[in-house]
Amino acid sequence: xxxxxxxxIKQFEERLIDVSESLPKRLRQCADYVAANKDRIAVSxxxxxxxxxxxxxxxxxxxCRILGFSGFSEMQRLFRESYAGxxxxxxxxxxxxxxxxxxxxxxxxxxxxxxxRASLENLLKTIDPKTLDDAVEALAKAQMIHIIGLRRSFPxxxxxxxxxxxxxxxxxxxxxxxxxxxxxxxxxGDVLLAVTFSPYSxxxxxxxxxxxxxGIPVVALxxxxxxxxRKFETITLSVSEVDFGAFRSLSATxxxxxxxxxxxxxxxxx
Amino acid sequence: xxxxxxxxIKQFEERLIDVSESLPKRLRQCADYVAANKDRIAVSxxxxxxxxxxxxxxxxxxxCRILGFSGFSEMQRLFRESYAGxxxxxxxxxxxxxxxxxxxxxxxxxxxxxxxRASLENLLKTIDPKTLDDAVEALAKAQMIHIIGLRRSFPxxxxxxxxxxxxxxxxxxxxxxxxxxxxxxxxxGDVLLAVTFSPYSxxxxxxxxxxxxxGIPVVALxxxxxxxxRKFETITLSVSEVDFGAFRSLSATxxxxxxxxxxxxxxxxx
DNA sequence: TGAAATTTGGAATATATGTTCTATTTTGCT
DNA sequence: AGCAAAATAGAACATATATTCCAAATTTCA
Numbered sequence: 001x002x003x004x005x006x007x008x009i010k011q012f013e014e015r016l017i018d019v020s021e022s023l024p025k026r027l028r029q030c031a032d033y034v035a036a037n038k039d040r041i042a043v044s045x046x047x048x049x050x051x052x053x054x055x056x057x058x059x060x061x062x063x064c065r066i067l068g069f070s071g072f073s074e075m076q077r078l079f080r081e082s083y084a085g086x087x088x089x090x091x092x093x094x095x096x097x098x099x100x101x102x103x104x105x106x107x108x109x110x111x112x113x114x115x116x117r118a119s120l121e122n123l124l125k126t127i128d129p130k131t132l133d134d135a136v137e138a139l140a141k142a143q144m145i146h147i148i149g150l151r152r153s154f155p156x157x158x159x160x161x162x163x164x165x166x167x168x169x170x171x172x173x174x175x176x177x178x179x180x181x182x183x184x185x186x187x188x189g190d191v192l193l194a195v196t197f198s199p200y201s202x203x204x205x206x207x208x209x210x211x212x213x214x215g216i217p218v219v220a221l222x223x224x225x226x227x228x229x230r231k232f233e234t235i236t237l238s239v240s241e242v243d244f245g246a247f248r249s250l251s252a253t254x255x256x257x258x259x260x261x262x263x264x265x266x267x268x269x270x
Numbered sequence: 271x272x273x274x275x276x277x278x279i280k281q282f283e284e285r286l287i288d289v290s291e292s293l294p295k296r297l298r299q300c301a302d303y304v305a306a307n308k309d310r311i312a313v314s315x316x317x318x319x320x321x322x323x324x325x326x327x328x329x330x331x332x333x334c335r336i337l338g339f340s341g342f343s344e345m346q347r348l349f350r351e352s353y354a355g356x357x358x359x360x361x362x363x364x365x366x367x368x369x370x371x372x373x374x375x376x377x378x379x380x381x382x383x384x385x386x387r388a389s390l391e392n393l394l395k396t397i398d399p400k401t402l403d404d405a406v407e408a409l410a411k412a413q414m415i416h417i418i419g420l421r422r423s424f425p426x427x428x429x430x431x432x433x434x435x436x437x438x439x440x441x442x443x444x445x446x447x448x449x450x451x452x453x454x455x456x457x458x459g460d461v462l463l464a465v466t467f468s469p470y471s472x473x474x475x476x477x478x479x480x481x482x483x484x485g486i487p488v489v490a491l492x493x494x495x496x497x498x499x500r501k502f503e504t505i506t507l508s509v510s511e512v513d514f515g516a517f518r519s520l521s522a523t524x525x526x527x528x529x530x531x532x533x534x535x536x537x538x539x540x
Numbered sequence: 541t542g543a544a545a546t547t548t549g550g551a552a553t554a555t556a557t558g559t560t561c562t563a564t565t566t567t568g569c570t
Numbered sequence: 571a572g573c574a575a576a577a578t579a580g581a582a583c584a585t586a587t588a589t590t591c592c593a594a595a596t597t598t599c600a
Contacts, residue, residue, distance in 0.1 A: 024577060024578090025578090027577085032468070032493075032494055035510070036494050036510035042312070042313050042353075043312050043353050044350075045557060047558090055578090058559080058580075058581095059577090059579080061559065062578090072557095072558065073557090073558065073559090083313055104403065105399070105406045106402060106403075108533055109393070113393060113394055116386070116525050120386045121383070121387070123379070123383055124379065132379065133374070136375045151432065152432055154425075155426065155428045155524075158424050158428060159424075162424065162425070177447055247528055249524065249525060251525065254425075254520050258382055258519055259382050260375075262378060263378055294546080294548090295547085295548090296547075316588060317586095325548090326548075327550095328589080328590080332547090342588065342589085343556090343588065343589090
């Protein structure tokens with residue numbers, strides 16, 4: 001459609017960036033999906049690529065032509081030919097990375113990726129399905145969900161807050177901006193979702209104590225079972241995250257946070 | 271022909287060795303060629319493989335059956351699936367899951383854990399070490415690091431902000447609380463770290479545009495290479511993450527965020 | 541050496557996959 | 571709001587590719 005077809009992956013990428021500024025909806029989806037899944041082009045059919053991008057095969061075809069190819073086959077040929085023999089698998093790649101790049105940013109990346117994967121794997125083993133269901137049910141029944149999580153837990157709390165908003169779940173994030181803590185906003189019929197990790201911030205623990213004394217249900221997202229929240233009557237989901245140095249990779253925690261949000265959101269919309 | 275088809279590359283190799291002792295001439299050629307060119311199976315046609323081995327397509331077909339497959343296609347599927355790493359396609363799987371709405375909380379958890387692990391693995395493949403180093407260096411040299419990331423990117427921005435604070439790196443989080451945007455706080459010698467994902471929030475893009483026009487370096491953390499930040503001169507780290515409708519599992523993104531924070535922190539303290 | 545069994549080549553067929561076409565929907569503009 | 575242009579979905583069509591079949595060639599063994 002435009003000039004000639006890209007002759008290398010590099011040219012292909014340039015072309016993709018070039019073109020994707022001004023693309024209608026469906027074609028944009030193609031561009032996004034392709035950008036994120038270049039490696040699949042070599043081994044997939046148009047139908048698979050189209051489904052992945054969430055469009056019709058014909059739309060994907062148009063996309064190929066906009067990129068300068070005569071069709072999908074020609075585009076695929078480029079990727080098949082440049083496929084030199086596969087990357088090393090994950091574990092060898094990781095090993096390689098650490099050895100040759102000791103102390104560099106890339107080596108760090110390897111470590112954290114590894115830690116994250118281990119944490120996620122561990123999450124599956126440690127989460128009790130029953131407790132998870134209980135938490136979802138409690139939150140789904142709430143008139144309003146109050147979320148608190150400060151300092152290192154704040155990213156998690158703010159993420160949950162965003163997710164709830166998107167799913168039309170009434171929720172309020174207690175961020176303590178300006179030193180205002182709106183304890184009184186929490187009313188009978190509401191539920192508190194508290195997120196806290198060692199070292200546990202006092203404000204969060206205080207809030208849980210106060211609220212739980214009033215008989216309001218509390219769902220807690222915390223590390224290990226010895227957290228200070230344990231002494232109150234809470235539904236406790238504990239996540240043990242693999243640390244690297246002093247830094248906590250939040251992979252597992254955020255994963256659980258999404259699950260909780262989505263599960264609550266879908267349950268409420270039923 | 272024989273018993274059942276190999277279910278993994280490992281099994282495939284064992285089977286190949288097993289069988290190749292007692293093979294007639296043409297089939298032996300197939301075995302030899304395949305052993306030396308396993309990687310081509312994923313991206314070739316029977317005709318191509320047959321030609322490579324110096325036999326007729328039909329001979330190659332027989333060879334596939336002797337290995338236990340129903341035909342070439344089945345054998346190829348094995349290699350295609352193991353090639354593309356992150357199979358099956360999580361975004362479509364999750365889409366189906368939501369459509370069928372049969373996702374119990376635990377099932378959801380499984381899906382998201384898988385998705386997170388795939389995203390992390392993918393991160394290793396897509397991040398360019400050179401770009402990562404450049405980003406670390408730019409940030410390490412900054413007098414002050416300004417962080418912006420709104421809406422869905424806010425958890426990431428706030429996490430980075432927390433990490434920098436803990437490492438005594440001068441940083442300022444532009445959260446837009448109260449509608450105040452402190453553009454003027456950004457001065458020569460500073461660096462902007464912008465986090466944004468589709469749909470890209472206008473405020474972030476605007477800030478990048480304004481700041482980059484003033485010649486201030488910008489490091490961008492974004493998804494795919496086609497994000498709107500691309501048109502400015504930024505050091506772009508792109509992360510492709512599996513998402514669930516409007517929800518992004520931030521595993522890979524946060525992992526990169528930690529790496530960036532820690533690398534910058536240690537570099538500055540040297 | 542000759543008959544039976546096995547292996548092979550190549551054409552015929554079935555199937556999967558890519559591509560095109562057009563009615564319908566959406567978008568952009570006055 | 572109404573019109574023209576662009577974009578899209580889905581089915582129809584064309585092509586590439588896998589698979590099967592069988593006659594011819596080769597091997598095996600008495």
